[in-house]
Amino acid sequence: MLKKLVDFQIGETGQIKKVEGEGKLRRRLFDMGVTPGAVVTLRKKAPLGDPIEVNIRGYELTLRKSEASLVTLEMEESNQ
């Protein structure tokens, strides 16, 4: 199932399929490891709901919801 990162619930994991956006913003996402194929887990949301914190490529990354809406992922089947 495809889902945008912005719509993830805390604890959900998925594999990146597509990264939208343009120019420097997209470049930045790539540089920080947000590229197709990477596995992302939503760790938490900031106290005011935005930005969000994800685990990607073994480290913690924070990004805003507006940026998370550019990332589409294939949901991983929950095995819990």
Add this chain to the structure above:
Amino acid sequence: MKTFALLGNPNCGKTTLYNSLTGSTAHVGNWPGVTVEKRTGVYKKGSEQVEIIDLPGIYSLSPYTSEEVVSRNYILDEHPDCVINIIDATNLERNLYLTTQALEIDVPMIIALNMMDEVKKRGQNIDSKKLEKELGVPVVEISALKEEGIDLLMSRAIEVSNKKRDGKTVIKNNDLLHLIGDIKIAYKGMNVVNPLFHAIKLIEKDEIEVEMHASLLPMVNEFEKTFNDEMFGNDFEALIADARYNYISESFKDVVANSSNQKSSDEKLTKSDKIDKVLTNKWAGIPIFLAILFVIFHLVFSENLFFLGRLFENVTPSFAGTAYEGLIWSETGIASPGVFLQSLVTNTTDLLSDLVAEGLSNAPNWIQGFVVDGALGGLFAVASFIPQILLLFLFFAILEDSGYMARVAFILDRIFRKFGLSGRAFMPMIMGFGCSVPAMINTRTLASEQEKDATIKVIPFFSCGAKLPILTAIAGAIVEFFNVGNADLITYSMYILGMVTAIVTVIIMRNTTKRGKVSPFIMELPSYHLPQFKSLMIHLWDKLKHFIKKAFTIILASTIVIWFLSSFKWNFSMCSELYDGSGEFVGYNISESILHSIGSFIQPIFTPLGFGSQLGKYGWVFVVAAITGLIAKENVIATFGVLAASLIASGALSGNPGAIIGDESGISSTISMIQATGITVPGLLAFIAFNMTTIPCFAAVATAKSESIKGQFKWTLLFWIVTSLIVSSLVYVICTWWWTMFIAIFVAFIVGFVIYKYNKSHPANNELA
């Protein structure tokens, strides 16, 4: 001497390695044209001395931040003899991404695999021999923290630096390699150095590269048309980023896969996660942050530590009767570390001033005045800020180094985005309540120049510690003389006014001169770790050196100019001396000074502010006090004292100058000013507002100058002058005729509407700047 450059991600231990390599030879400066710190030093323990350049911590060699551009240009143009790429072994995958780019440059390179001890602690291992074989450059395991493996690293680096190395790429896609090869050949023909790096950047349509070598772009475009990857189409930027990450995860599968899965699959929480659970908690996160902030300010600025003051009401102050009376405790309570250090410095400098004055008692008056009031006065005024500035710095450096500052940005981003700033901007602003100097230096952590510049401009509006005496003295005088209001309430409202001014001006700037979208907030949240004592001290020492250099140059010079203007007449003879009733010397008659003439001359400008022409003969006192406030804001009220004495001496006022100057609260001298000028309450409020929002003290001005990008500083000065005139006029006019508020709201609405309409029809073109 050979030059080695340190390259690596932020938080990879680069600074720690740099500190242990260079020791006391470290030197901090700025990279030309940008306010990115340039740190250089010399490594002396090896077979030969090597100059070490610490490049800014970056994630990529793309031209996204000024740090990335600095590092990239340095390696490309300055040709270091060797690049030491530091890699955080606990986060191999992302760290190697930068490595894959650096490998493309024709420069000798070596990899320092840092934090291997941490990896082993987690029960993992990284085969550094395999890494070395795969990457084709030496890999040395080190622990920067424990200073292990550093000598081996350096001796191998020296070895490597003797051999040339050609850039190599990790991209495996054959079609793409073909194109890269073609462009590389073309570049070689054009005598471009580092052809491989440039070729790949051109294919990525890298901004700087496209600008530099536009002539070859058609080649890429031509190829793009024929190319179609099943996943990425002809999106080369994505393709190349993906190729790099793919290479990393495939070549180092056993290592990388192990380390990244450890965290996500293994549900055991690391220590860092546990801390984070509390500090960024949905409910507790913001209250905890506010509490931490309160404790810091309390430790730095409180004269009543832990609110134990009541216990000390009837206790004799410490060191009673000496120059250091009240140093540790006084009737108000125990001094906080910040206040203790500050009193220690000011008491000592006061003693020194007295000694020097005594020593010069036979010298002509102007020499005495020049040395004691001009030169020493200026230096000591700066010295008195230093302890609290450094302490504030120390606390914020601890928060930064521990990794908490990134979380603060995470917590607060939502609020600040509304004003067109990111969560990072909060720290410098809140530091402004303590002192603008460290606050402005702290703007270095902001991502975009636009944001940084806007933040520097509004920092003085967060009323600093030195402005508090102005507030309390005038508020006290208003209550005592006019019998209206409540002093605390007035003080509090003025603080709010400053903050509102900051928010409004930021919003206006972000919609007019500093347009552009809010910079993206895509940031690593590093693991928490204990800050290192050594690097904290090195950091503080750097700041202290920087500040002292400023104090002896720009601040000293400006102070002497103001001193001269306030103590000399136009014929360059000194103003007459003033004595109080008991024959005690209280100062020079500033009413005869050049500054008085200047004050009278520009006084009409302040008419809309309520302390201009309408105050008549003595109205200039407020202008003069505001000007002396440029040395240090404490001077505003001190000048009132001298002015009161001078007005009494000239017969304009009655009273005992000794008693007025002796009143440390400044309320009596402010009342004298009210009596002499007949200024109204709105006029006084406008005067407070003016001092809060106008040009800050010289120390802050000097800092703003060195932290601003080239050419911006003059606009910052103009911004402060214009803002203070507008804000104070509004305060005066609205407080005098309340109904004018509606006019102000109406005008604000119209202005807002015009800006909105204009922006709608002229969209900002600087996408993310």
